[in-house]
Amino acid sequence: MAPLGDGVAPAAAAAPGLVVSFGEMLIDFVPDVAGVSLAESGGFVKAPGGAPANVACAVSKLGGSSAFVGKFGDDEFGHMLVEILKKNGVNAEGCLFDQHARTALAFVTLKSNGEREFMFYRNPSADMLLTESELNLDLISRARIFHYGSISLITEPCRSAHVAAMRAAKAGGILCSYDPNVRLPLWPSAQAARDGIMSIW
Template sequence: MVQVLICCFCSPTFFNLKRKTITTSSSSSSTLHSLLLLSRFQQQQPPNTKTFSTSSSSSSSLSLSSYPAHPLRRPPFSHVRVEMTNSPPGTAKALPDDTKRVNLVVCFGEMLIDFVPTVGGVSLAEAPAFKKAPGGAPANVAVGISRLGGKSAFIGKVGEDEFGYMLADILKQNNVDNSGVRFDPNARTALAFVTLRADGEREFMFFRNPSADMLLCESELNLGLLKEASIFHYGSISLIDEPCKSTHLAAMEIAKKNGTILSYDPNLRLPLWPSPEAAREGIMSIWDQADIIKVHIVDCSHLRSSKFSQFLNNNFS
């Protein structure tokens, strides 16, 4: 049975999470997804091992180190709506029964540089200057898992440039296994300019023509990490272009054959897709294979399709 987390808030870049204490009623979606994945280990861990819960109670909080504020952070919503299918006791997918495997979350996909305005509430054209910040949803989750006490790794590709090396170093500094990172000498690390305007709308401008993350090949996959993973986490941006699309599907197949839990964050970014129809088709093409899905409430309106409607009817009617 698929577990679905529907988030009713905007997620900032996790690397720059501001709050010292987070709760499931006011945290970022990357944080919630990290908590959800870590909670899957609870029944597998020995006594006295720290575990995490995705309870919606505002009293459930985790103490984190202090991180710089992200310029795009919105005031927290008063609540987060969490919807999960109710599986009968004992029917949830168990972690692989292999004592040699550790509780490792392997995240796959894009890692890039976000450029955000130095002041809030302006359009990209109105911004007086920009500040760089490491980003990429799968990388955010990998860092979130590590900061919350779990073990994580990242698989992806960046340019053989200063930004690429910087991102790989940031993973290492956050105790994320970066042995799955590849460097492309012929393509640059992806860049994204993003702002939160005064009207509350986000504005994006991407530079990926093509960027290194789009060029990851199946032969470059770190098979050791995939076989070691208890959870394999991914998004949908890596499904847009070849050869990364085929690499993504191959990695999913390897993980699935090893009994790994599949975790999916559609993370819809319409400007990157050829059309809204292509986005719906691409995102829904792997929907049924996931064991855990986190989807933003705003994305649900864009994912309207017969397949998505049928899924909602089957699980939430």
Template sequence: MKAVLSLGELLIDFVPETNGQALADVGSFRRAPGGAPANVAAAVARLGGRARFIGKTGTDAFGDFLIQTLADVGVDTSFLTRTAEVKTGLAFVSLKEDGERDFLFYRDPAADMLLERNDITDELFAEAAVFHFGSLSLIADPARSATVYAAEQARKHGLLVSYDPNVRLALWPGAEDARRTILSYMPLADVVKVSEEELEFLTGTVDVREGTASWFTQGVRLVLITRGKQGSTYVLPDGSTGDVPGIPAQAVDATGAGDAFVGAVLYQLAERMTCNPGDVLGGLNHEVLVRLLTFANVAGALATEQRGAIPALPHMAVVNKALDDLREKR
């Protein structure tokens, strides 16, 4: 299997020991490794795939911990660089009773924001099938220029490009700047994943066909919309859509659930590109997409059943058991 490359932020999530408290009322937090693109790389590796992470940490104890965490789950960190200029990013996460989150970020700036174009080298793309990036590295230079360059190079090397807007308005100068910037980079992507809330924020509508239509005119070829415990929806350039139900889960923390979903999707696409190096997206009919998204829905649901992001990402054996249980019930 060829590698999945993931570029962006790698940081520490501090999560409370109990749910249902406002951030100001939390008495103690537990350290957990996180950062959406890093979570995606870890999700691919946990499933048994090859994953490389491209990013930057500080030369501090938190950076040491994050690099070791990725290495321990099997992610190639050869292209992860470090800086002594600023510290590794932090995020404090308040968990509501339903497992949803409120964030407070410490990134003024953080090390991941200093990723540079020179950190992107040709050997990164060797034996790779998919390149994935998010929107947080597009907020400001130098990380923005490095991200765009990496996506362009991925296209040049024949990789499939995946984009997760992952809207975090607290990190942007303003909502309109976030919307405009996120949308402006849609032409870089083959596959786009958004949540229902992100679709409405970016497009002003919850109608999946209407909301995604302009993205397909810019070159996007597959849009995936996550709907929490309800599952997910796919949209294709011809306007065809399909809903794939989720599975029940005892959710305690939704942190990383979307990243587990993305990692599961990209793992499967990379695996298909190994077997069939032709037009992998062109071969995704309804039947194939239902299988692909069922697998990803299960991975995402399982990731909600433990606290933190990377520690909660499921192994292949766990996903397969849940899939077997699902088939038996049906």
């Protein structure tokens, strides 16, 4: 979980090609004291998170051209996250808002033994409800690299949207980049996670 930061990204005019990231962006609540469990923490600080969104922001900060495709709750957190993408120089034309679902939340801590502990609130969250018909295929078709993780494979309708976007990218000769990003608490079982992650390898 790399923080997205607040800096304005450098101009990407000289970038060799567009990197389009697909998937989840959420609010991470991180304890305000290091080395404690979630239960022991007395307070939390909110931070933008989500591996595909982190990639989009990192590409832009490094001088590249990036865009994000995903769905957010039509709530204050969702609008805040899209503004963070824009502030970091990420093209947000692939971002949608859902009036009937909330933006995903996660409570994350680094315990004293070095292990991370996650507690997710997405039941369902807006990112899980992106449909194939809502995909911005024009944006994806302009990519040089299409990047995605595995979280969007867990449930429908987002799984079908993910597979359709990936197939469109492959059909267009776009390089596909896959981050397995294993988050076992989100899957029904460890075997379901293995099967789902390997299904698009």
